[in-house]
Amino acid sequence: MAERKVRVRFAPSPTGPLHIGGVRTCLYNYLFAKKNGGELLLRIEDTDSQRFVPGAEDYIIEAFKWLGITFDEGVGVGGPNGPYRQSERREIYKIYVKQLIESGHAYYAFDTPEELEAKRNAIPNFQYDSHTRMQGVNSLTLSADEVNRRIAAGEKYVVRIKVEPDEDVEVDDLVRGKVVINSNILDDKVLYKAADELPTYHLANIVDDHLMEITHVIRGEEWLPSAPLHVLLYRYLGWADTMPRFAHLPLLLKPEGNGKLSKRDGDKLGFPVFPLLWKDPKTGDISSGYRESGYLPEAVVNFLALLGWNPGNDQEVFSMDELIQLFSIDRISKSGARFNFEKCKWFNHEYLQKRSDEEVARMFEPILKDKGVQCPFDKLVYIVSLVKERITFPSELWDQTDFFFQAPTAYDEKSLKKRWKEESPQCLRELVEVLKGIDDFSKVVENEQLVLDWVASKGYNLGTVMNSFRITLVGAAKGPHIFNIIDIIGKDETIARVNRALEVIK
RNA sequence: GGCCUUUUCGUCUAUCGGUUAGGACGAGAGAUUUUCAUUCUCUAAAGAGGGGUUCGAUUCCCCUAGAGGCUACCA
Structure with a gap:
């Protein structure tokens, strides 16, 4: 196989806000593409007309824009392989559905959902496959005339893949190595539904990846069980020699308990599972987002990058460019990663410090x-x-x-108890006189020295004076350097606050 | 139930047969700070269990257990 330019895709389904796990999948695709001088596509997989949610597509685009992940091609940016919404590619899929049927790798099936449901209930572990398909109502059991008659009559049918039995199907996964599944356990998956004239994920995915010349499929581990089906599809379609390489990513798990990370975890534990705030158009329910919660995009990216991948050394903080330089699929871990948002906060603190005071x-x-x-x-x-x-x-x-903007309205009890001494009022009354003698409060260092000298000359306890002073200014035993505070609030306000405290605090 | 994947400190992870099993988050303890916070230092903390292979297994193989995923006319 000739060396092909690396082309990867992120292909979300617009069924709601983008889950943070999806964000990580896309990030890995992005890093891999950039690292290898390749391209990243955004394709919208809206083949499930039932679950389509308006606004989801815009949300996805905005989320990646915020995160600094850019697409080279696809929805929102265009490109030579469009359209990039699967719902707009109906006619393309029909060609391949026909090809599959004509080559004997797929067939029409007329079984109604009710009939199938009944079979599932009646027969334990029922699945539509090589053992059962001859009992179905399909083009394998019906005459060609009957099939044509039904289709012409507008009967709703589906097209199913005809999986050949007794074959070991091999998936060579970049993360997990060789995974072998016998075709006997695969079912004849639905590839196309006449009802909405749309393919299902499996067919659309393979057709699009092929047509869009995708070289690497990097996606979540939940797709691993269906990867053999996809391999079969490439083979049946005659595209085996340009089949993309697969890399199945470990899943993001709940911070505690069982299962993969879900929306509910965020609500319950008080951290976002979505990049951006999302308002459900139907229910009006609000889900919090990283952006609105005050997270910096570079913190989210850094945190996510390390959830399932590491560079092999002790470095923890990476810019996007560093991540691109360092990223490689063979350093992706195999096991699911529990989502630990304490670490995410730590990253945010780190990155916030990197931003300028002006920002x-x-x-x-x-x-x-x-x-x-x-x-x-x-x-x-x-x-x-x-x-x-x-x-x-x-x-x-x-x-x-x-306290820089408004005088304290109350004085913290704990602070008073610990820091307000019997002699505090007397000291502060004298301190006010000292302060009155200072003209320029912006001379922070000099003013501090002046007050320090005064305290020493009077023999007062430094801690008592300063802590009491602080309480009058701030309202509690907290905050930055006192002489910076009085510089900011100014002479008049400083003196006013001390005097007021002297009146109020008993 | 069936199939697939996976298993190192509480969490994310390093180790590609020989290490005092390292780092980070979090936790605890000190130090610094006239306050609070920050910061710094230190400490505790791990190879799921059982069999093999090997001079030697965290590392390779098998079994068991745990965890996760899939099992739709959803992706």
């Missing part, structure tokens, strides 16, 4: 606006510089800085 200040602006607070931008940057390292999410900014 973080900009994240703070809408929060302040919401609080009805006005603040000059350069002052905001100054404030952010004092508290940035303390926070993991921009949403924590207000709690860390509210």
Whole structure:
């Protein structure tokens, strides 16, 4: 086989918001494509007309835009192999359905869903396959005339693959090695439904991957059991020599308990399982998203990249470019990864520190606006510089800085009990006089030295003075350096806060 | 039930037959900080069980168990 340009695809079904596991699958596809100088396609697999959800497609596109994952071809960007929505490719699939039937690898089946349901109930482990298909109502058991008559009469039929029995089908998986399944356990899967004139996933997937010249199929492990069917389809269609390589990714599991990660886990444990906030168009239910929860896209990408892959050394923090350089399929792990969002938070803290004070200040602006607070931008940057390292999410900014914008309305009991001494009022009254003598509060270092000297000259306990002072300014025993605080709130406000505290605190 | 995959600290993982089994998150303890937080240091913490193969198995093979997936006219 000649060397082909690497082409991979992400092919979600627009049945709702994109699950974080899907995001990881796409990320791995992206990293693999970029690493190998290849291309990534976005294909929308909307062959299930029943489960189509409006808005899901736009959501998917927006989510990857936010994450910095770009597509070279597909829905939203176009390309020479379109259309990229399977619902718009009906006529293409029909050609191959016909080819499969004519070559004897598929057949018409007229069994109704009710009949099949009845068989499943009556016969344990019933499956439509080489052992049972001759009892079905299909083009194998009906005369050609009868088949034609039924089709002409508009009877709803499906087309099923005719799996040849007693054959070991081999899937050479890039992650798991050779996986062999005997064709006897495969059933004659439905490939096409006359009811909506659409193929099922299996056929559409193979036809599109072939036509779009996909070289590597990187997808979740849930597809491993049907991979042999796909191999068979490539063979029956005569495309075995250009069949893509498969790589089945380990699944993302719940943080605790059993099963794979689901929407409910997020709701229950209080972390998002979707990249973006999603509002269900039918029910109006809201599902939280990483973006709206204050996660940085590079943190989400970094966290996800390491869930099932590692570079083989101790490095933990990677830029997208580094991930691209380092990524390789043979370092993908085989077992499912439990989703640990504490680590995700840690990544967010790391990446937030990498952002400049100006950038973080900009994240703070809408929060302040919401609080009805006005603040000059350069002052905001100054404030952010004092508290940035303390926070993991921009949403924590207000709690860390509210005292810069408004005087404390109450004084924390615990702090008072621990830090407010009997001599505090007297010390503070004298401190006010000292502060009054300072003209420029922006001389942080000098002012501190001045106060320190004064405390020493009076023989006061430094901790008592400073902690009491802090409580009057902040309302509690917390916050950044005191002399930065008074620089920001200014002389008048500083003195006013001390005086007010002196009145209120008994 | 059947079939497939998988199994190293609580979690994510390193180790490609010979290591004091390493790192990170989280946890605990100290230090720094006149406050709180940050930061730093240290500590505890793992090869599912049983058989083989081998001079030697976490590593290779088999069995059992656990975990996960699939078993639709869904993807």
